Amino acid sequence: MRLVLRTGVRWKIAMAIAAVGALIAVALSLVVHNAARVSMLDSARDMQLDRVTFALRIYESTKTPRFGARLNDPALPEELKEKTEQGRRATYVEERPGEVPRIWAAVPVNNGVLSLQSRFTDRGAAVLKDLDRALVIGSVSVVFGGCALGILIGGRLSRRLRKAAAAAGRMAQGHTEVRVRDAVGGVVRDETDELARAVDALADALQERLEAERRVTADIAHELRTPVTGLLTAAELLPPGRPTELVRNRAQAMRTLVEDVLEVARLDGASERAELQEIALGEFVGRRVTVLNPDATVRVVHEARVSTDPRRLERILGNLLVNAAKHGRAPVEVSVEGRVVRVRDHGPGFPETLLREGPSRFRTGSSDRAGHGHGLGLTIAAGQARVLGARLTFRNATPRNADTTGAHGGAIAVLWLPEHAPTSTGSYPMLPVPDLPA
Known part of the structure; x- marks a missing residue:
């Protein structure tokens, strides 16, 4: 199984900026550290050379090494000894693992080599430690600042993309008046x-x-x-x-x-308008179902008065009952609970395509197209529900591949009527309503 890591644009940009900032901070810290160390060592070598030159003058006048200078020191490094044999004044930095560097300076004299050595000053080491501490603090600050900047920039881009995705989703749901550019907004263009x-x-x-x-x-x-x-x-x-x-x-x-x-x-064409009347929903559904499908059973759990278009409501009920009779099996049950109307059969259930994408014209989900309708019934029912400001949902009592011969199988169509009458545009914004048990 392939592992897929899903992260938002905000965090990707933040991690990218933080990674780049960390690399730059580490590189600059190494360069600054090495440059400072070399500069301080060069300064120490120059100072050591001045000291050995002064010691040489004293030696030439007194013939005695002074100020810590030694004549023909056996610990003199070979590199420094070779340079003095050539008659040159020289300095040398001796570095040993785990020890403070030693600064050597040597000058040739008549009877050998006059040399002077000292450890790298504690003050220089302390300066390097302070510099390293400042570089670490600066690097960490750069990384966290880069993260904050990345989150800020990525958050803005992520919000714009989420708004664009939400607007595109609404357009896909049929809200043709929505435009992504208006939803994104903003002053900056990208x-x-x-x-x-x-x-x-x-x-x-x-x-x-x-x-x-x-x-x-x-x-x-x-x-x-x-x-x-x-x-x-x-x-x-x-x-x-x-x-x-x-x-x-x-x-x-x-x-x-x-x-x-x-x-x-x-x-x-979205030009249809509902002609509203106030009706008792349970009594209305009972009378219409008796005419449309006398074999169906009607159960009114809770009566409610609604403001709706009776002609369009009857059209929805008729199409749902016809669909149940054609593609389902008896018994067909109709229940009314407040503003919710359910039509249930005990057949194989709705096809997966309809449950996933909704009803579509000229598609029934049946393998046999002869004499089984044209997929217009549920499409018309869904369209009439939109005119009423209602919501029509479809689900199965059990999965289609399960045994549906018992009493728990079948397709269920649920019509959710709005609490208030639809607007003059034939639509009404509905809040999500939890699906009640059949």
Whole structure:
């Protein structure tokens, strides 16, 4: 299994800036430390050379080494001895692991080499320690400052990206008036604005294409309505018989399809408005279900009065009951609990595609397309629910691959009616409502 590490843009930018800051701080600290150490050692060597020169003058006048100078010191380093043999004055830094460096200076004399040695001053070592401490503190400050700056910059970019993603999600849910550029906002212009403009342009192009397809579909269905009506009228004039019955059935099915397509086109155009009336929901559902499907059982758990469009509510109930009768199995149960209406069958349940993406026209999820509808029923029900400001959800009582022959199987469609009437635009912002048990 491949391990995937998921982090936000804010932390990625912060870690990147912190890593770069740490590398730069370490590199500069090493350079400064080495440069300071070399400078201090060079200064100590110059001072040691001045001291041995002064000791040489004393030696030449008194023939006795003074001020710690030694003649032909056996501990004199070989490198320094070679230089003095060439008649040169020289200095040398002797470094041993774990010890303070020794500063040597030597000059040639008539009977050998006059040399002087001393340890690197404690003051120099203390200065280097203070410098190293200051470099460490500065490096840590740079790293934390880089993290803070990265979080600040990344947080702003992350917020803009989250706003863009939220706006794109709302657009995907059908809110065509939403634009990513407006949601992102801000004064500073960056690549996020280019992305927002590209998404908005894509949304506008898709919206125009969908609108064009809707108009074409509506025009075709409208043009088909007259000949189909004429065909149905002509079929009524045919002599009785089995062929006549088949023609009438097919003509009626074609007329129903044309009317459904026209209704879907009207709902997609967002021009439908609800004609509100106050009704007792339980009593209304009971009467309509008795007419639409006498075999279905109705249970009113809690009565409530709602302001809604009875014609559209009846259309939703009819489509849900027809879908349960076609694709489910008896018994079909309808329950009313306050403003919530449930329609349940005991068949194989809704297809996974519908549960994941919602109802779609001309897609039923059935492997057999012959005589099993066109996927318009649930699409119309969902569209009418939007006009009412309601929410229509779909779920299965058990997974589709489980045994659904018992009483716990089947599909459940839940209609959530709003507490208040929908607005003049035919929509109403609904808060998420927890799914109640069936």
